[in-house]
Amino acid sequence: MTETLFIGLSLSSILLLIALGLSITYGAMGVINMAHGELVMIGAYTGVLSGIYLNLNLLFALPLAFMVSALLGLALERLVIRRLYGRIIDTLLATWGVAIVLQQLIRLEFGLSFFGIHVDGLGPGLQSMDVPSFLTQPFEIAGVPIQTYRSFIILVTLLLTLLTWFLMYRTSMGVQVRAIMRNPQIAAACGIDVRRVSAFTFAYGSGLAGVAGVLLAGFKTVMPEMGASTVVDGFLVVVVGGVGSLLGTVLASAMLGQINGVFAILTNDILARAIVFGVVIAIILWRPRGLFSFRSR
Amino acid sequence: MTTNRRSFLKTGAAFGATLAAPSLIAGRAGAAGEVEVGVLFSQTGGLSIVEKSLADATLMAIEEINAAGGVNGMTIKPLVEDGASDPKTFNEKASKLAIRDRVPTVFGCYTSASRKAVLPVFEKRNSMLFYPTYYEGFECSKNVVYTGAVPNQQLSNFIPWMMETLGKKKIFIVGSNYIYPREMAKVSKILIEQNGGEWVADEYLELGHSEWGAMVSKIKASGCDAVLSNVVGDSVISFYREFRNQGLSHDEIPICATVTSEIEIAAMGAEFAAGSYTSFPYFQAIDSPENKSFIERYRSFVGDPSAVTHHAMESSYFQVFLWKQAVEQAGEASPDAIRAAIGGQTFDAPNGKVTVDPENLHTHLTPRIAQWGEDGQGTIIDAYPEPVEPMPYVAYGETPENMFCTVAGLDSSKL
Numbered sequence: 001m002t003e004t005l006f007i008g009l010s011l012s013s014i015l016l017l018i019a020l021g022l023s024i025t026y027g028a029m030g031v032i033n034m035a036h037g038e039l040v041m042i043g044a045y046t047g048v049l050s051g052i053y054l055n056l057n058l059l060f061a062l063p064l065a066f067m068v069s070a071l072l073g074l075a076l077e078r079l080v081i082r083r084l085y086g087r088i089i090d091t092l093l094a095t096w097g098v099a100i101v102l103q104q105l106i107r108l109e110f111g112l113s114f115f116g117i118h119v120d121g122l123g124p125g126l127q128s129m130d131v132p133s134f135l136t137q138p139f140e141i142a143g144v145p146i147q148t149y150r151s152f153i154i155l156v157t158l159l160l161t162l163l164t165w166f167l168m169y170r171t172s173m174g175v176q177v178r179a180i181m182r183n184p185q186i187a188a189a190c191g192i193d194v195r196r197v198s199a200f201t202f203a204y205g206s207g208l209a210g211v212a213g214v215l216l217a218g219f220k221t222v223m224p225e226m227g228a229s230t231v232v233d234g235f236l237v238v239v240v241g242g243v244g245s246l247l248g249t250v251l252a253s254a255m256l257g258q259i260n261g262v263f264a265i266l267t268n269d270i271l272a273r274a275i276v277f278g279v280v281i282a283i284i285l286w287r288p289r290g291l292f293s294f295r296s297r
Numbered sequence: 298m299t300t301n302r303r304s305f306l307k308t309g310a311a312f313g314a315t316l317a318a319p320s321l322i323a324g325r326a327g328a329a330g331e332v333e334v335g336v337l338f339s340q341t342g343g344l345s346i347v348e349k350s351l352a353d354a355t356l357m358a359i360e361e362i363n364a365a366g367g368v369n370g371m372t373i374k375p376l377v378e379d380g381a382s383d384p385k386t387f388n389e390k391a392s393k394l395a396i397r398d399r400v401p402t403v404f405g406c407y408t409s410a411s412r413k414a415v416l417p418v419f420e421k422r423n424s425m426l427f428y429p430t431y432y433e434g435f436e437c438s439k440n441v442v443y444t445g446a447v448p449n450q451q452l453s454n455f456i457p458w459m460m461e462t463l464g465k466k467k468i469f470i471v472g473s474n475y476i477y478p479r480e481m482a483k484v485s486k487i488l489i490e491q492n493g494g495e496w497v498a499d500e501y502l503e504l505g506h507s508e509w510g511a512m513v514s515k516i517k518a519s520g521c522d523a524v525l526s527n528v529v530g531d532s533v534i535s536f537y538r539e540f541r542n543q544g545l546s547h548d549e550i551p552i553c554a555t556v557t558s559e560i561e562i563a564a565m566g567a568e569f570a571a572g573s574y575t576s577f578p579y580f581q582a583i584d585s586p587e588n589k590s591f592i593e594r595y596r597s598f599v600g601d602p603s604a605v606t607h608h609a610m611e612s613s614y615f616q617v618f619l620w621k622q623a624v625e626q627a628g629e630a631s632p633d634a635i636r637a638a639i640g641g642q643t644f645d646a647p648n649g650k651v652t653v654d655p656e657n658l659h660t661h662l663t664p665r666i667a668q669w670g671e672d673g674q675g676t677i678i679d680a681y682p683e684p685v686e687p688m689p690y691v692a693y694g695e696t697p698e699n700m701f702c703t704v705a706g707l708d709s710s711k712l
Contacts, residue, residue: 145543223531
């Protein structure tokens with residue numbers, strides 16, 4: 001039983017990890033960022049490449065991936081999304097295009113493969129990232145074997161959630177972000193630099209995606225297409241939790257992760273996934289705005 | 298098939314130039330002294346990483362044959378098409394090759410999905426497909442020459458060996474959720490029961506699924522003493538990683554796989570697979586001068602000194618030679634002539650002697666078992682003394698004395 005709960009907890013933490021950045025970009029800024037999964041993918045490749053070329057281990061790859069994805073997110077905001085605020089369907093299309101471009105950049109090794117140059121760690125193939133051995137040996141608590149790497153993911157997710165909460169609810173920047181979430185025009189009228197704050201918020205959310213990417217790379221396959229499936233999970237959580245609610249995102253990922261884990265053990269993974277989708281459909285029928293939501297924009 | 302002026306001139310020229318191949322007048326082939334073949338694999342998309350190596354091996358074989366004087370004095374001209382990892386595209390490209398280019402032979406397809414998608418084209422247009430992948434069997438087309446392993450060639454040695462040599466009696470069967478792993482599981486169950494073992498579970502995960510937490514903990518809780526894995530593609534990597542992360546070791550509960558090849562091992566990091574087993578007719582580790590030379594030639598052909606070779610890729614290579622021998626024996630390259638001549642063709646492939654079965658057009662191959670080491674290479678620890686007869690319907694009771702698929706076609710009353 002404890003083991004089942006642990007698997008559920010681990011699934012929850014991975015969902016939360018992906019959804020955290022998304023809940024900020026989608027929740028706070030009303031941008032359906034289809035490229036979020038690709039930012040996760042870029043984070044994963046940052047982990048792989050830093051392992052190959054800089055000999056960095058996973059712990060150092062985390063901040064590096066945060067920086068890379070955040071800068072990419074900043075560029076994305078400046079170049080594309082800034083021009084599309086308030087046009088939610090257009091952001092969906094535009095970021096989808098960006099997602100395809102990012103995927104192809106990795107697959108074509110930034111275009112170098114046209115010239116016959118192969119960069120180790122890029123290209124269409126499968127990659128993997130080395131995990132330091134102290135994170136792969138399982139340990140036991142009260143006779144229950146616990147996986148170190150999954151515990152590590154849970155820990156990092158917890159820390160990132162606390163950090164996000166702190167930034168959003170305990171700093172002046174956070175107050176500004178929340179003001180923009182409620183009503184950008186009034187926020188601007190109150191003297192908040194909406195553009196600047198939005199850009200930083202988007203960069204932060206993108207950076208979180210990068211961190212998620214590195215952690216996923218430790219136990220999933222790294223490949224150019226990996227983002228597409230992760231972004232679906234992220235949107236599920238954000239939609240169920242309620243747009244713009246940190247608490248909702250946390251609770252929704254906990255719930256969906258546990259449902260997935262418990263049913264995967266009781267029946268099988270395929271059915272568990274179907275049940276999760278069923279629950280999501282039921283919830284959005286019952287509460288179209290998600291479990292926790294407030295009126296905004 | 299309309300004969301326009303151009304193709305009339307072409308075939309006329311071909312006729313004049315090569316009297317040895319009179320039936321070229323039937324309308325395929327390009328310029329004089331050339332015979333066109335199709336090469337249809339995914340050059341782009343998710344499957345391209347594997348399929349590109351199959352296309353490369355095919356082209357390498359064609360280049361070698363051309364360098365040695367071609368087929369009946371004709372140069373082979375490959376028409377390379379891209380299936381783009383999409384069965385629908387495979388179907389379109391196969392139609393293009395069969396109808397517009399009128400090539401009598403196509404070397405191609407990797408997944409069963411793509412083969413099923415092109416099959417109607419080849420049957421309707423009476424063209425030949427040479428298919429190099431190990432697959433689930435249950436097919437008896439007279440327009441396909443199957444040069445990869447069928448379930449009995451991967452399992453008939455593997456399961457008895459697991460029971461006797463490894464002493465594993467309780468088997469957990471796990472696979473990706475589609476036709477190949479499900480058919481493999483069917484055959485496995487028959488063999489496990491015949492050999493006095495039991496299967497404790499038969500579980501599936503979605504294709505491409507990478508969350509193995511629940512499944513591996515089920516494996517742990519099941520009390521099995523070995524895992525038979527029919528998991529394919531990128532899921533393999535997360536499976537082996539999770540297996541190790543949950544504290545299981547291949548010493549106690551080995552993963553015995555039917556799909557995990559050199560490619561997946563290289564991608565997951567060799568230490569995660571070290572100690573596990575795979576059954577295939579071909580491994581890069583086969584220690585023979587023929588194979589060593591094959592690996593070297595392949596590496597210089599693709600210009601990558603660390604390129605890996607694997608089973609489907611080796612089949613892609615030797616099937617071109619089988620085709621060449623059939624064309625030479627028949628004296629012409631028409632599909633009917635190839636079909637008549639291909640049965641019984643024998644070739645010394647890098648994995649040893651291979652023979653095309655005249656009845657079901659599948660290939661006699663030698664099953665081998667390898668244990669993976671820390672360096673990502675297998676050590677061959679068991680091999681059949683001789684090639685094993687292919688039985689595509691073994692899951693449905695086919696035996697060497699009672700073949701379902703014969704020259705006359707499939708005897709469906711036996712199913």
